[in-house]
Amino acid sequence: MKKIAIVGVGIHPFGRFGEKSYQQIGQEAVRMALKDANVAWKDIQVAYLSSQYLPSTAASRVLKPLGETGISLVDVEAACASGGVSVNIAMLAVQAEACDLALAVGVEKMPRGFMDPMMNFEKWQVQMGLSTNPSYWAMSARRHMHDYGTTEMHLAKVAYKNHKNSVDNPNSMYRKAFSIEEILASPIVCYPIHLLEICAPNEGAAAIILCPAEKAHKYTNKPIYIEACVHVVAAYSSDFRVPIESMSARIENPSPVTLASQKAYEKAGVGPMDMDLIELQDTDAFCELQIYENLGLCKKGESGKLIDDGTTDRNGRIPVNVSGGLISKGEPVGASHLGQIAEIVYHLRGQAGARQVANAKIGMAQVLGARGNCAVTILKR
């Protein structure tokens, strides 16, 4: 398959922006990516827009005001992994030689407060009170603590690291460091998860422009190559995640994170230990630990040890979420994975400012959400 390069990236900061429309938020990210690639909107030959909460035909609504084209503008969706799908399909379009210059953009402006649980859950689940998202994460965490001795302190250390990292990221919603004590003293959302250990839905956008690797130097002197971009949906009984109603007690298939990352490692010809930085789905602090294990950064049950020994610190061997992670950035669902990719591109180009991971050559982005939708993207400079 044809090798693909990212030649432009743009990001609209993640946060809450009042009356600012999702169209404008999305357009700003796209314009930034166009400028970055030194191309005009009319040079783009196809565009895939990922979002979960925008109205239908969001791609047309966001992109038609940029100027007259008549190209294919498509909405794609895969819950929290939506961004992986827009990137994956934009790559396919270039690899199939349907076009040379494709846009993948993620945009979200999520409703404030609790989201309507009927979007994911069945009516009876809502009526019976089984529709509290964090409670599913908490159930996973509690079993992990029971099986492997993971502690509240391990979770707090994840949140401590990510909040501390966020201070240097101007694209993050929160940019404030908290002490371990402050984190553990923050209200319990659902034991063992505290308020300062969980991400908030919000608004934002990010965009990338792709082309065949051999043409990348037309647009940039710092092309970043997509070594792999894999989207999967959890196989049967491989993931305990909303809005599941039951799990098999007999069969445990590899988690969607395991599945997607294994496929991605194979395509890219690398392993988890080759990464110079990783951006991953810390929906909550426990989720980050679980993903350490499922990405193969450590063995099953040893993620507590991994956060203890500082491996994933900004100055550790494999920095994880130097952006501040979802805990700091928030999660504008459709834009989340593209935001991770933009972050890694900046590091691989040496443009990440105060949070730059020195001499980063290879990075990985990972997202995971409802129904076990998962995407993993590996980037190389």
Place this chain on the structure above:
Amino acid sequence: MKKIAIVGVGIHPFGRFGEKSYQQIGQEAVRMALKDANVAWKDIQVAYLSSQYLPSTAASRVLKPLGETGISLVDVEAACASGGVSVNIAMLAVQAEACDLALAVGVEKMPRGFMDPMMNFEKWQVQMGLSTNPSYWAMSARRHMHDYGTTEMHLAKVAYKNHKNSVDNPNSMYRKAFSIEEILASPIVCYPIHLLEICAPNEGAAAIILCPAEKAHKYTNKPIYIEACVHVVAAYSSDFRVPIESMSARIENPSPVTLASQKAYEKAGVGPMDMDLIELQDTDAFCELQIYENLGLCKKGESGKLIDDGTTDRNGRIPVNVSGGLISKGEPVGASHLGQIAEIVYHLRGQAGARQVANAKIGMAQVLGARGNCAVTILKR
């Protein structure tokens, strides 16, 4: 680009099915396509599901119950042209050599009665009473009548033809012939459009299985080739369609139907007059006439003459909507284009029963909807 074959098709009839879930409706179409291609669900390597009205992650909801896979299951959307997008992307996946066997499936179960106009229109448009869909079609029709002398009788003839055709299509919602008099006596929805000249939103599903042309004979002895599948969004001032608030009075760009069909003809190396049958978007009877012109079946303004002279009758030179069209089948938006493709595949295979177009070798499917989303697919045996 790699040539693609359809090796399996399935369709769940279009209509209203009470409490039957969209999951079941979609699964039946997929199982039928699998059986038709003589493959198992586990042989499918990627699946794209098009719908506009189903909840998010519909692809997972519909397809995971078919059995354990862990493949990428993706939701895609482009209003009434959604089906064109699922097919287009499934083709890209095969053409990019990401996989050999891809599924495109369209599923819809639309709310009964008026749809919430806020899904397409702005609040002020709804408040001011500018949110009646058929009225936009009526405005186009009235100007056409003024400019070219098109008449109510021309519209009635389209509806007469399509209703008559539907009688032989077991997948159609309505299967009843009406006289011209009955059609013209049916209530006016919005002058010049009568109730028997307009399509209803409903429920249904259709699925196709794609593979590289050179491998098609592994699965079928009647492969049908996709010569082109083009999706476009209307360029600026090229389409007067909901939920538009204004048009340029200076610039008139080629319509999205013109744009998509020209691209498709070029890819397929054929022209409109080469078609043995066409399935097109008769959202209302006038729409069919307008599309005759925009597909190039006749010159601008001459569509009334075309329906008069019987060219598009079932026994005419280029039969249009031998299925009965949307006027008879109804429009389950995400499934609509896939339903058209299934219909054409049956004709090209000689499996269309009583409505078979004799010796059909090449056919075209076309859809068009909100914001000028349009898809055109050309199939050859």
Place this chain on the structure above:
Amino acid sequence: MTTSQPAAKGKRVAIRQDLFTTPLDDLNAVHLKGTKCNDCGEVFMGHVISCAHCGSESMKGIVFNDQGTLYTYSVIQYVPPGDYKGPKDPFIPFVEGLVELPDGIRIVAPVLDCDPKNARINMPLKLKVYDFFKDEEGNDVVAFCYVPA
């Protein structure tokens, strides 16, 4: 002097942002606003930040001419879906028009004070800005339509 206290009669608010010239005190003096592209000359309703035709971001505000002609129309015979704020009980059928302005744009708008039977393509029209309904805070919501000139 109670009649001179504007607060007592509620405020006027526009049904859509950036569409009307201000102030809204004298509705006869209110016009529709638009945006014109400095590069290609295309005009758009309300405030837009880029030109959907040429892609330019060099745009300027303009005020539309009040006069227009009826490019095409339809008749709304049934209560429109959703939160329609016009008369519903009884519903009064009305003309929905695509109104061509000399500025080079055609605008979808209600054409009122016009018996549907008398509507004709190319008939001259003029803008009318009017108090359409009262919102929950008691404000008069200002809308626009066209009427026979």
Place this chain on the structure above:
Amino acid sequence: MTTSQPAAKGKRVAIRQDLFTTPLDDLNAVHLKGTKCNDCGEVFMGHVISCAHCGSESMKGIVFNDQGTLYTYSVIQYVPPGDYKGPKDPFIPFVEGLVELPDGIRIVAPVLDCDPKNARINMPLKLKVYDFFKDEEGNDVVAFCYVPA
């Protein structure tokens, strides 16, 4: 003899289709229903037409064991979002459990009659089927939970 007229007390309806054995007259005699794959033996809640594990369409209805153990749990401290039908004023925090049944399935369910402080992984539980709330037609809507065995 008015007390013996069942119509007077409203009908019982299940909160979810195909989940409970019938009749619903004596709730102590009601069990959860499931579906078992004839090919691979996997079991599923309620009625399903195909096996999400092996893809088989050869399925048979089964009745689940009433006994289970608590595989893991969390505590719902705040009123759940949406149309929660349990007590809200005041809200009573409760245990949400993943309950493992001997049939080879783990079911998400409320674990009631159990102080959250006393919940423990692996604790024995048993099914309880009960009148949960009255719907708009005055029917008793029947739900399920697990309670300490």
